[in-house]
Amino acid sequence: MNIVVCVKQVPDTATERKLSSKDNTLDRDAADGVINELCEYAVEEALKIKEAHGGEVTVLTMGPAKATDTIRKALAMGADKAVHLVDDALHGSDALGTSHALAQTLKKIGFDLVILGSESTDARTGVLAAMLAERLGTPQLTLARKVDIDGSAISIERVTDYGYDKVTATLPAVVSVVEKINEPRYPSFKGIMAAKKKPVQTFGVADAEIDTAQVGLASSWSEVTEFAVAPPRAAGTIVKDEGDGGAKAAEFLASKKFI
Amino acid sequence: MAVDRALPTPEAHDLLDLVRDIIAKEIAPRAARDETEGRFPRDLFTLLGRAGLLGLPYPEEHGGAAQPYEVYLQVVEELAGAFLAVGLGVSVHTLSCFPVAAYGDQERRAELLPQMLGGELLGAYCLSEPQSGSDAAALTTRAQAADGGYVVDGVKAWTTHGGVADFYTVMARTSADGPRGISCFHVPAGTPGLSFGRPERKMGMRSSPTAQVRLDGVRLGADALIGEEGEGFRIAMAALDGGRLGIAACAVGVAQAALDAATAYARERRQFGRPIAEFQGLGFMLADMATQVAAARALYLDAARLRDAGRPYGTRAAMAKLFATDTAMKVTTDAVQVFGGYGYVEDFPAERLMREAKVLQIVEGTNQIQRLVISRALTKDA
Ligand SMILES: Cc1cc2nc3c(=O)[nH]c(=O)nc-3n(C[C@H](O)[C@H](O)[C@H](O)COP(=O)(O)OP(=O)(O)OC[C@H]3O[C@@H](n4cnc5c(N)ncnc54)[C@H](O)[C@@H]3O)c2cc1C
Numbered sequence: 001m002n003i004v005v006c007v008k009q010v011p012d013t014a015t016e017r018k019l020s021s022k023d024n025t026l027d028r029d030a031a032d033g034v035i036n037e038l039c040e041y042a043v044e045e046a047l048k049i050k051e052a053h054g055g056e057v058t059v060l061t062m063g064p065a066k067a068t069d070t071i072r073k074a075l076a077m078g079a080d081k082a083v084h085l086v087d088d089a090l091h092g093s094d095a096l097g098t099s100h101a102l103a104q105t106l107k108k109i110g111f112d113l114v115i116l117g118s119e120s121t122d123a124r125t126g127v128l129a130a131m132l133a134e135r136l137g138t139p140q141l142t143l144a145r146k147v148d149i150d151g152s153a154i155s156i157e158r159v160t161d162y163g164y165d166k167v168t169a170t171l172p173a174v175v176s177v178v179e180k181i182n183e184p185r186y187p188s189f190k191g192i193m194a195a196k197k198k199p200v201q202t203f204g205v206a207d208a209e210i211d212t213a214q215v216g217l218a219s220s221w222s223e224v225t226e227f228a229v230a231p232p233r234a235a236g237t238i239v240k241d242e243g244d245g246g247a248k249a250a251e252f253l254a255s256k257k258f259i
Numbered sequence: 260m261a262v263d264r265a266l267p268t269p270e271a272h273d274l275l276d277l278v279r280d281i282i283a284k285e286i287a288p289r290a291a292r293d294e295t296e297g298r299f300p301r302d303l304f305t306l307l308g309r310a311g312l313l314g315l316p317y318p319e320e321h322g323g324a325a326q327p328y329e330v331y332l333q334v335v336e337e338l339a340g341a342f343l344a345v346g347l348g349v350s351v352h353t354l355s356c357f358p359v360a361a362y363g364d365q366e367r368r369a370e371l372l373p374q375m376l377g378g379e380l381l382g383a384y385c386l387s388e389p390q391s392g393s394d395a396a397a398l399t400t401r402a403q404a405a406d407g408g409y410v411v412d413g414v415k416a417w418t419t420h421g422g423v424a425d426f427y428t429v430m431a432r433t434s435a436d437g438p439r440g441i442s443c444f445h446v447p448a449g450t451p452g453l454s455f456g457r458p459e460r461k462m463g464m465r466s467s468p469t470a471q472v473r474l475d476g477v478r479l480g481a482d483a484l485i486g487e488e489g490e491g492f493r494i495a496m497a498a499l500d501g502g503r504l505g506i507a508a509c510a511v512g513v514a515q516a517a518l519d520a521a522t523a524y525a526r527e528r529r530q531f532g533r534p535i536a537e538f539q540g541l542g543f544m545l546a547d548m549a550t551q552v553a554a555a556r557a558l559y560l561d562a563a564r565l566r567d568a569g570r571p572y573g574t575r576a577a578m579a580k581l582f583a584t585d586t587a588m589k590v591t592t593d594a595v596q597v598f599g600g601y602g603y604v605e606d607f608p609a610e611r612l613m614r615e616a617k618v619l620q621i622v623e624g625t626n627q628i629q630r631l632v633i634s635r636a637l638t639k640d641a
Contacts, residue, residue: 186281189311189324192273 308378
């Protein structure tokens, strides 16, 4: 089976994240780039499916040149090869643009199964899997906490507010996963060494026949016009309990309209 | 704060990154709790094995990573700083694998090493006995030839991983001929006649089980012998030369952890209207601690580079073990002082590190024995 995992590099959630004052997009140079956490679960699931059913795992990343670190991480976990979609024309693409770019690339490289994390920690739109499936004309199986494959049949448990839905489809398909699905492995030291020698193919917009009118900041359907830095958290109020602590706490909650 | 390390290769930097990642996510968060509850973290050794971190200094042919001691020891240092039971456990495991790796024949190496280095089989090293500690060559556990193999009887004391290990590297007497009468055996857990004492109730490092290993008519095949008959003491001492560097690295890890904790605390804790780190009396104490830790690290790395270059390094290893573990004792004691009353209670890491440091002055040759080794080398005729 030919499995493609879409992997994104995001700013480390442990460091301060900034928007660039130049064009109101995320300042990707300001913070360390790390693999988006949910993408690790996607890679793990792809590797498990490969281990059970055979095939090949390809990592697909759209992102600037420094995203190669993230690609190496996925390869160190055990993916076989990677495609890096990198082009200045793609900078600032919104979810629609990104889905077009990735869908075009996926059509070029071919796939039986595409796996993604259900959202990224930076933009958090959570819509990419659905958009991709639409553009590729395949079924979408989103928010999976479990994936089963039997021949060309695929079924997942889709997380819902009330429990889960069982969703079934036929391959090829697009799946997005949630963190309940597995426990991502650590790359081994040997895996890290081996990853340096695994093939990484670079694609530009022309290679993937991406329509530049549909991607990039200028073509985005949405625009960030203004942003403000979150105000520092104000100091809390300390209520001293002099026998009337309960009443004071209730008063406070009432003043905030909680009760 | 992460220690800045000049490592010999880019791959060694990748290795340390991996180790730090595993420490931050899997090891550091549970160290204090496991230690309080005296729980042996066997699962962490499986994880480290899968990540390829249990066979670092051994050849790639059998699942090792062919890393120089200079790199392997810095991994041990980082692990020990987060959780000594793990760092020391990795060092003892590496020591336990040494006889098979260095003296086993090709067949035994191919059979045993992949699982030993892959984390499936955890090792223990049995040299000390109740009546023979520093005077290790006075051991009395006997291995008598029988039915083309051996029958082993005796008691081994203080065995790290005793009762939880999957194999025991046992030194036993095959003849009465002093050190030359000792041989080295590979004894798998589960061999009939093997039993264990109750784990010792220790001052520190409580999640690393230390127990007596009793051998009562343990029957072994001829292939259990590692190296030649009578070669055991030489093998044990060669293993210990490397093991002592492991203990030195552990000591630097513990000392660095104490320094880091003390420094962070001194910057935060205020008395007389300012952070206590701004009092020269305390700042100079931190400066001395930092200098001693750096010197101890430099000394074990110096010994490691001698070893990596294939030169005799036993004396330098003894110096590193002596200096690093005495330094760890001093630095951890000072760290408790920096914390004041908070240093004496379990809510902060200082007291645990101080208890952990003490054992390092005792194991793998007490520091008196290290001085003996060093002074003998100095006064020996060339
Ligand atoms: C937690 C822990 C884990 C251990 N793990 C292992 C293990 O995995 N495998 C193993 O084989 N052993 C292990 N040991 C045993 C350890 O190596 C011994 O405790 C150590 O070698 C000292 O032996 P002893 O305790 O019998 O002390 P002794 O040899 O009785 O020494 C008592 C004191 O006399 C001093 N002394 C002895 N001889 C001399 C001399 N010639 N000159 C000056 N001073 C001297 C010593 O320095 C010490 O201060 C472990 C011990 C501990 C505490």
